[in-house]
Amino acid sequence: MRALAFVCLSVLSVLVLSWALPKLYDTALLSPLAKTHIFYSPVLEQCIYTEQIRGYDEQAAAKSEGHHADIVYKDETGRYYDRLAFEAALPFIYYRNMEMRGLLPLKLQGRTFDRAAIEQARRVLELPARHLDGHHPPQPCRPLLEADPGQVALVYPTDRFRVTEQGMIFTHADTNEAETELSRLFSTALAARGFVFPARHVGGNFSTFKPYEGGIFMVDARGALFHLLRRGGQPVINKIVLPEGVVPRHVLVSESRERLWLGFVLDSRNHLWLIRQSDMALIGLDVPGYVPDHMDCKLIFDPLYLTVVTSDNALVQTTVFDLPAAERKNGEICRAFHTFRHEMSRARESWQSRLADTLFPFRLDFVKEETVLLRPAFSLSRHWLLHAMPFCLLLAGGWYFVQYRRQPGGGFSFRQGRAETALILLTGLYGLITLLLLKNEA
Amino acid sequence: MYRILAGIFFKECIKTRLCMLVLTLISLTYMAWIWLGVHRLFLLDHPEIVWYRVMDLGQIPYGALAVLPVVCACIFCCCQFLPEMRDERLRISLHLPCGMAQLMLAHFFFGLLFLALLYLLDGLLLTLMLQRHFPQEAVHTAHLTSLPWFLAGFFAYLCTAYAILEPQRRSRLVGVLLGLGLCAPLLLTTAPGALAPALPWFALLLPLLLAGLLLPSMNFRHRRVQ
Amino acid sequence: MTSQPISIEHLGHSYGGHLVYRDLSLTFEAGRIYGLLGKNGVGKTTLIKILMGFLKPRSGVCRIFGDPAYAIRPQTRERVGLLFERHLAYDFFTISQIERFMARFYPRWKAERFYGLVDVLGLPQNHRIAHMSEGQRSQVVLGLMLAQDPELLILDDYSMGLDAGYRRLFVDYLRENLHDGRHTVVLTSHVIQDMDRFVDEVVFLRRGGEACMTGLADFMERFSCYRLDATFAGTAEKVLREMAMGRQALPGKHLVNVEAHADFYEFFTFHTARDIVEDLAGLGLHLSPEALQESPMNMEDAFVGYTGRC
Numbered sequence: 001m002r003a004l005a006f007v008c009l010s011v012l013s014v015l016v017l018s019w020a021l022p023k024l025y026d027t028a029l030l031s032p033l034a035k036t037h038i039f040y041s042p043v044l045e046q047c048i049y050t051e052q053i054r055g056y057d058e059q060a061a062a063k064s065e066g067h068h069a070d071i072v073y074k075d076e077t078g079r080y081y082d083r084l085a086f087e088a089a090l091p092f093i094y095y096r097n098m099e100m101r102g103l104l105p106l107k108l109q110g111r112t113f114d115r116a117a118i119e120q121a122r123r124v125l126e127l128p129a130r131h132l133d134g135h136h137p138p139q140p141c142r143p144l145l146e147a148d149p150g151q152v153a154l155v156y157p158t159d160r161f162r163v164t165e166q167g168m169i170f171t172h173a174d175t176n177e178a179e180t181e182l183s184r185l186f187s188t189a190l191a192a193r194g195f196v197f198p199a200r201h202v203g204g205n206f207s208t209f210k211p212y213e214g215g216i217f218m219v220d221a222r223g224a225l226f227h228l229l230r231r232g233g234q235p236v237i238n239k240i241v242l243p244e245g246v247v248p249r250h251v252l253v254s255e256s257r258e259r260l261w262l263g264f265v266l267d268s269r270n271h272l273w274l275i276r277q278s279d280m281a282l283i284g285l286d287v288p289g290y291v292p293d294h295m296d297c298k299l300i301f302d303p304l305y306l307t308v309v310t311s312d313n314a315l316v317q318t319t320v321f322d323l324p325a326a327e328r329k330n331g332e333i334c335r336a337f338h339t340f341r342h343e344m345s346r347a348r349e350s351w352q353s354r355l356a357d358t359l360f361p362f363r364l365d366f367v368k369e370e371t372v373l374l375r376p377a378f379s380l381s382r383h384w385l386l387h388a389m390p391f392c393l394l395l396a397g398g399w400y401f402v403q404y405r406r407q408p409g410g411g412f413s414f415r416q417g418r419a420e421t422a423l424i425l426l427t428g429l430y431g432l433i434t435l436l437l438l439k440n441e442a
Numbered sequence: 443m444y445r446i447l448a449g450i451f452f453k454e455c456i457k458t459r460l461c462m463l464v465l466t467l468i469s470l471t472y473m474a475w476i477w478l479g480v481h482r483l484f485l486l487d488h489p490e491i492v493w494y495r496v497m498d499l500g501q502i503p504y505g506a507l508a509v510l511p512v513v514c515a516c517i518f519c520c521c522q523f524l525p526e527m528r529d530e531r532l533r534i535s536l537h538l539p540c541g542m543a544q545l546m547l548a549h550f551f552f553g554l555l556f557l558a559l560l561y562l563l564d565g566l567l568l569t570l571m572l573q574r575h576f577p578q579e580a581v582h583t584a585h586l587t588s589l590p591w592f593l594a595g596f597f598a599y600l601c602t603a604y605a606i607l608e609p610q611r612r613s614r615l616v617g618v619l620l621g622l623g624l625c626a627p628l629l630l631t632t633a634p635g636a637l638a639p640a641l642p643w644f645a646l647l648l649p650l651l652l653a654g655l656l657l658p659s660m661n662f663r664h665r666r667v668q
Numbered sequence: 669m670t671s672q673p674i675s676i677e678h679l680g681h682s683y684g685g686h687l688v689y690r691d692l693s694l695t696f697e698a699g700r701i702y703g704l705l706g707k708n709g710v711g712k713t714t715l716i717k718i719l720m721g722f723l724k725p726r727s728g729v730c731r732i733f734g735d736p737a738y739a740i741r742p743q744t745r746e747r748v749g750l751l752f753e754r755h756l757a758y759d760f761f762t763i764s765q766i767e768r769f770m771a772r773f774y775p776r777w778k779a780e781r782f783y784g785l786v787d788v789l790g791l792p793q794n795h796r797i798a799h800m801s802e803g804q805r806s807q808v809v810l811g812l813m814l815a816q817d818p819e820l821l822i823l824d825d826y827s828m829g830l831d832a833g834y835r836r837l838f839v840d841y842l843r844e845n846l847h848d849g850r851h852t853v854v855l856t857s858h859v860i861q862d863m864d865r866f867v868d869e870v871v872f873l874r875r876g877g878e879a880c881m882t883g884l885a886d887f888m889e890r891f892s893c894y895r896l897d898a899t900f901a902g903t904a905e906k907v908l909r910e911m912a913m914g915r916q917a918l919p920g921k922h923l924v925n926v927e928a929h930a931d932f933y934e935f936f937t938f939h940t941a942r943d944i945v946e947d948l949a950g951l952g953l954h955l956s957p958e959a960l961q962e963s964p965m966n967m968e969d970a971f972v973g974y975t976g977r978c
Contacts, residue, residue: 009654020626176576664723
């Protein structure tokens with residue numbers, strides 16, 4: 001019974017320590033670095049990025065302005081920049097600074113761009129992995145904004161809907177009860193357009209902080225995509241013609257003043273499709289290596305290009321397209337003219353990370369960047385064989401020796417000694433601390 | 443086992459009845475205060491805006507509930523086990539003609555049962571107060587959000603019992619560290635309902651901790667480990 | 669069932685370098701009443717704790733009805749009644765509640781014994797134990813123990829906190845109920861003189877782990893105290909005082925202890941005055957046996973004489 005209780009407590013203690021110790025270590029020595037910011041420079045015609053580094057980079061320090069020496073500005077050839085040169089290489093990003101410095105209007109590729117033109121074309125659409133369904137707690141009760149509110153600003157609706165097997169059910173916030181008539185109106189209209197309940201996915205920009213209401217997209221039970229607009233209290237439904245083989249998984253909606261692209265669709269084969277607002281045509285973007293469940297995705301529009309930045313924990317990739325022409329047909333796929341992959345500084349090793357990989361043979365973590373949901377996950381030390389294992393061996397050997405010396409002769413139990421040594425061998429520091437705390441003084 | 447459970451439950455009931463009553467009253471008062479807070483939200487703003495804040499921005503109007511289960515668990519555990527430690531009265535129970543494991547588990551089961559009932563009451567009140575104002579999805583999210591807090595309460599109870607029962611100071615630290623280590627991730631500020639997938643894994647640790655608690659009990663019984 | 673109530677085999681125990689017992693072996697026979705005697709610090713409480721199973725010895729084993737005391741089986745525990753020092757009880761219970769609680773666990777529970785003792789107190793059954801005096805609580809605890817109908821009773825300092833009346837009541841109950849050849853009792857107490865009304869055998873524990881078990885009557889008959897007037901001490905006065913303080917070994921082989929007082933000395937022995945005179949001659953103190961006056965002893969005197977005052 002004592003042995004069973006001891007084993008149970010040891011397991012618990014090792015679990016807790018394998019979570020707490022690395023966390024404390026990271027807080028003290030290995031604070032996480034943000035992801036690299038990478039752009040396509042229309043001036044340099046190559047990618048240029050800025051990132052925070054751990055440690056000291058002589059050239060970065062030389063380019064720094066006496067401070068922020070941990071911020072590096074580089075292009076894809078490895079050339080270092082100072083902040084001003086970096087900003088000058090990205091005039092569509094830092095156009096306000098350009099204007100302050102009297103560098104606008106700008107001439108590039110035979111075209112002139114003033115502030116208004118840049119502002120008109122600039123957009124950023126982001127789809128972090130944690131925004132995908134299944135990566136965050138479900139929240140299927142959404143508002144459907146009125147597209148024609150009869151005033152300048154949008155009005156937040158007093159009801160919310162959910163799309164169940166029974167239909168599109170609205171609930172009024174004042175009474176917290178279903179609005180039967182409104183629910184029937186929308187459900188009937190959707191069913192009449194061929195919508196099969198329930199919805200697999202509802203995508204929309206459920207905010208009043210936007211210039212107008214562009215409606216929502218719903219993927220029905222069979223994978224068909226519908227656009228729904230609430231105008232004058234009535235449903236305006238549009239079934240989207242999907243290119244062959246496309247099954248939408250996620251729809252991102254972002255209303256912009258230029259009204260060119262309403263958002264994009266991520267399909268079940270990890271392809272991205274821009275939604276052209278005028279005719280709801282889907283224009284494909286060929287982004288190689290994009291795995292949405294593990295990667296964040298960012299679409300950066302500027303007056304000349306569309307840059308797709310995809311990144312997991314270690315690698316960032318840019319895929320640069322010419323802006324899709326207006327005459328492209330539904331289902332056409334754009335090909336990139338430039339791609340660049342870069343290992344982010346956060347993935348590179350440092351003495352802090354190597355020490356952590358030595359001290360901790362494994363770690364338990366709940367947080368993952370790609371999901372809001374917390375699940376326990378173990379990860380082995382990146383240098384388990386070369387660093388962590390020898391350290392565990394050292395600890396285990398030391399423990400065995402000390403225990404043997406403390407209880408010479410008949411007092412030492414070889415069986416117990418072997419079990420304890422095995423625990424330390426497998427769990428390293430966690431096992432050692434556990435034994436130090438749990439083994440009582442005789 | 444029934445005889446042991448009945449006997450120990452009888453003893454624990456008599457011993458902790460005042461504490462149970464006070465904790466129930468504290469819980470009711472605290473829940474009433476939370477209800478007032480929720481109610482006030484609807485007085486100050488339009489319901490759809492409150493819904494927006496709670497359901498879209500992830501604000502938790504019942505967030506104050508997070509600490510209640512852990513506090514109740516620690517208080518109850520102290521009321522249950524500190525009197526047993528006064529002059530080591532637990533020896534009286536330990537000499538009863540029944541297995542030590544069953545006897546100690548009966549003590550822990552009693553505590554866990556009371557806390558489960560108390561948490562059930564808290565959960566029920568939470569459901570009732572939210573159901574009135576929010577759609578079922580928000581109520582469901584509230585359940586998923588508050589479950590880790592209740593689970594943390596169970597861990598806090600068992601770990602406090604560990605720290606009280608263990609006679610050696612250094613080993614007592616294990617109870618404190620386990621309590622912190624098990625409760626901290628459950629009480630972390632996360633998106634509402636984000637901890638739901640981890641809960642079954644945490645729940646698996648409860649029987650492990652329960653079995654592990656026999657070690658300080660045995661240390662108390664024999665004062666000297668093998 | 670044929671096992672001895674208590675057998676102590678080669679017991680060894682120490683606290684952080686301080687040796688309490690070394691190879692202590694004793695057997696307690698069924699149906700006898702044993703008084704465990706010793707000065708403070710000789711390990712009475714430790715032995716009681718080991719017997720009660722709340723301390724595991726470093727070496728050797730204590731067996732209770734054949735089970736190791738620290739791993740005593742529940743069915744064996746049924747046969748053992750424990751009285752903890754200061755009459756420990758769950759004081760949140762009332763009289764009837766504590767009876768109800770304990771009765772669940774003991775199949776041979778005799779409620780009439782409990783109420784027989786408690787009714788003497790004249791308290792209502794819903795009287796809470798926390799509100800009782802030490803003496804009243806001792807009756808409740810004794811009642812609970814007797815109601816268990818145990819074969820072996822271990823009483824740790826039953827007299828602590830009791831006034832003379834309750835002490836007498838307690839001891840009388842013990843004698844009337846337990847002195848029947850069916851019960852084995854091991855007890856310790858600070859009040860030695862009560863024991864001669866009750867105890868059959870005494871176990872003397874001495875510093876360094878020595879123990880001597882003997883019948884009380886036999887001990888009282890054989891153990892003698894002889895007084896020597898200080899005027900007879902002459903030049904041996906200094907040596908005698910050193911012996912009394914334990915700084916010098918006792919001469920010969922007949923003396924057990926020497927105590928020095930202002931105007932006389934006491935010599936304790938299981939032998940005769942002549943034997944003491946023979947021993948003292950070794951110190952250069954030549955006496956006639958008539959110089960030693962035998963002094964009568966009660967049990968407490970004998971205990972102090974045997975174990976020493978300090």
